[in-house]
Amino acid sequence: MEKKRNVSMAVIRRLPKYHRYLQELMKNDVDRISSKELSEKIGFTASQIRQDLNCFGDFGQQGYGYNVKDLYNEISLILGLGNEYNTVIIGAGNIGQAIANYSNFDKLGFKLNAIFDVNPKLIGLKIRDVEILDIDNLDQFLKNNKIDLGVICVTRTNAQSICDILIKNEVKGIWNFAPVDLHAPEDVKVENVHLSESLLTLTYLLNGRR
Amino acid sequence: MEKKRNVSMAVIRRLPKYHRYLQELMKNDVDRISSKELSEKIGFTASQIRQDLNCFGDFGQQGYGYNVKDLYNEISLILGLGNEYNTVIIGAGNIGQAIANYSNFDKLGFKLNAIFDVNPKLIGLKIRDVEILDIDNLDQFLKNNKIDLGVICVTRTNAQSICDILIKNEVKGIWNFAPVDLHAPEDVKVENVHLSESLLTLTYLLNGRR
Numbered sequence: 271m272e273k274k275r276n277v278s279m280a281v282i283r284r285l286p287k288y289h290r291y292l293q294e295l296m297k298n299d300v301d302r303i304s305s306k307e308l309s310e311k312i313g314f315t316a317s318q319i320r321q322d323l324n325c326f327g328d329f330g331q332q333g334y335g336y337n338v339k340d341l342y343n344e345i346s347l348i349l350g351l352g353n354e355y356n357t358v359i360i361g362a363g364n365i366g367q368a369i370a371n372y373s374n375f376d377k378l379g380f381k382l383n384a385i386f387d388v389n390p391k392l393i394g395l396k397i398r399d400v401e402i403l404d405i406d407n408l409d410q411f412l413k414n415n416k417i418d419l420g421v422i423c424v425t426r427t428n429a430q431s432i433c434d435i436l437i438k439n440e441v442k443g444i445w446n447f448a449p450v451d452l453h454a455p456e457d458v459k460v461e462n463v464h465l466s467e468s469l470l471t472l473t474y475l476l477n478g479r480r
Numbered sequence: 481m482e483k484k485r486n487v488s489m490a491v492i493r494r495l496p497k498y499h500r501y502l503q504e505l506m507k508n509d510v511d512r513i514s515s516k517e518l519s520e521k522i523g524f525t526a527s528q529i530r531q532d533l534n535c536f537g538d539f540g541q542q543g544y545g546y547n548v549k550d551l552y553n554e555i556s557l558i559l560g561l562g563n564e565y566n567t568v569i570i571g572a573g574n575i576g577q578a579i580a581n582y583s584n585f586d587k588l589g590f591k592l593n594a595i596f597d598v599n600p601k602l603i604g605l606k607i608r609d610v611e612i613l614d615i616d617n618l619d620q621f622l623k624n625n626k627i628d629l630g631v632i633c634v635t636r637t638n639a640q641s642i643c644d645i646l647i648k649n650e651v652k653g654i655w656n657f658a659p660v661d662l663h664a665p666e667d668v669k670v671e672n673v674h675l676s677e678s679l680l681t682l683t684y685l686l687n688g689r690r
Contacts, residue, residue: 282684286677290659313661349680350687364578371574374676378683418686443686445679449500451523459685461678466584467496468673469655470559473588474492475669476628476653477560 277325284322285349287312292342304335355380355443356416360432361423362387362395362402365447365465369421370397380419384411408432412439419443426450433460487535494532495559497522502552514545565590565653566626570642571633572597572605572612575657575675579631580607590629594621618642622649629653636660643670 291312295303305316312319323329323341326348330336346352357380359366369375370385385397386405395402403411412435420436422429422444429448436444437458444460446452449467454460501522505513515526522529533539533551536558540546556562567590569576579585580595595607596615605612613621622645630646632639632654639658646654647668654670656662659677664670 283677283681285684286674286680289680290677348684350683351680353683353687355683355686364581368574368578369675372675375679378676378679380679419682443682445682459682461682461685463673463675463678464496465579465582465673466588467493467500468671469585469588469590470496470499470561471493472629472653472655472669472671473560473563473565474495474558475671476565477563 281322281325284314285345288319288322289342289345289349292338292345295338296342300338302335302337305330308336351379353379355418356383357381357419357421358383358408358411358417359385359421359423360387360405360408360436361425361447362389362392362397363423366421366423367397369423369447370400373398383415383417386411405432409435409439412436412441417441419445421445421447422452423447491532491535494524495555498529498532499552499555499559502548502555505548506552510548512545512547515540518546561589563589565628566593567591567629567631568593568618568621568627569595569631569633570597570615570618570646571635571657572599572602572607573633576631576633577607579633579657580610583608593625593627596621615642619645619649622646622651627651629655631655631657632662633657 291308305319308319309316314322320330327344329341329344359370359382362370362385366385366387370382382398382400385400385402386408387393387402388405392402393404417439418441420441420443422432424432426449429446429450430452433444433452433454437454442458444452444454444458446460446462447465449464451462452460501518515529518529519526524532530540537554539551539554569580569592572580572595576595576597580592592608592610595610595612596618597603597612598615602612603614627649628651630651630653632642634642636659639656639660640662643654643662643664647664652668654662654664654668656670656672657675659674661672662670
């Protein structure tokens with residue numbers, strides 16, 4: 271079904287939202303939904319919804335709408351869910367610990383293999399049965415274990431050197447919480463969560479300058 | 481200087497990034513920079529940089545470029561920095577605690593006034609000298625204290641009711657970490673950090689479907 275053609279990042283960023291709303295509909299035992307009804311819930315126009323979903327296949331049916339469960343399953347597949355992602359977290363500070371503790375990520379297929387930190391007080395402790403290891407062992411750990419995803423929760427100044435170790439060891443996905451733009455080759459996918467930038471967007475809006 | 485005209489969200493979302501790069505340049509004692517040099521660092525085109533900054537004033541000078549410190553100060557003002565934002569966090573779970581512990585937000589002007597939770601085991605504890613209060617007292621607390629920003633770190637199912645209490649008590653900024661789209665009137669600004677959606681964007685890209 272899937273067309274796999276060049277899809278814009280804007281469309282891609284909307285997919286998880288479709289996924290979330292469809293999950294909600296399934297919970298509420300809704301079997302089918304028109305693009306118009308979906309539009310009222312999700313806040314995109316019906317035409318945008320049809321366009322977005324058409325990037326990946328012909329999911330809707332004129333006069334019927336979308337089968338909620340089928341569409342949910344298709345979008346799950348498109349998003350790469352159903353796979354297992356071996357994951358390490360680097361940096362066991364506030365954010366690193368929060369991510370490690372977030373059990374929802376397990377359900378999405380993320381298996382936390384190890385956590386790394388420099389702080390001797392943290393090394394050896396466990397978060398949800400996963401040990402915090404010495405960051406000096408990261409390189410060797412990655413050589414011994416096939417890891418898909420690295421979550422960078424270290425300081426700004428250390429983030430690129432950690433990123434380089436991940437890249438050298440063939441980690442292809444990086445979820446970056448450090449307030450810095452990382453340099454990575456094309457085949458390594460970096461997704462940033464820049465919390466301060468999100469917060470500053472809010473202060474801008476609060477100051478009524480829009 | 482500031483033009484305060486209708487500026488697109490895309491431009492607004494780039495402002496904190498300019499702010500971050502200019503701060504970096506100041507740390508490295510760079511006094512002035514051309515849009516071309518800034519472009520090489522920040523990754524936007526020189527023309528985009530000029531366009532973005534022109535939305536707010538005439539900051540650059542032909543043949544000279546931008547004065548780094550002046551531009552930094554102007555952007556800080558535009559972003560609403562230098563003000564104090566009285567803040568409450570609702571939900572003292574993983575993310576709530578991480579945000580409460582993040583001292584960088586102090587520096588940006590966010591004063592944490594209180595944290596709220598339902599869990600009796602957490603109520604009465606302190607995070608960086610700020611007490612965790614019973615969520616049942618949120619409404620009264622907001623009546624007694626002028627709060628600018630509410631950080632919602634509760635579960636999906638409770639987020640809207642918390643949001644409603646904040647709105648009723650004139651809180652104008654909401655930083656939402658719950659995986660749900662909140663309903664709020666026009667004059668209340670909601671900024672979402674949807675971590676699962678960020679992660680699913682990454683799994684999509686990892687699966688090479690772009």
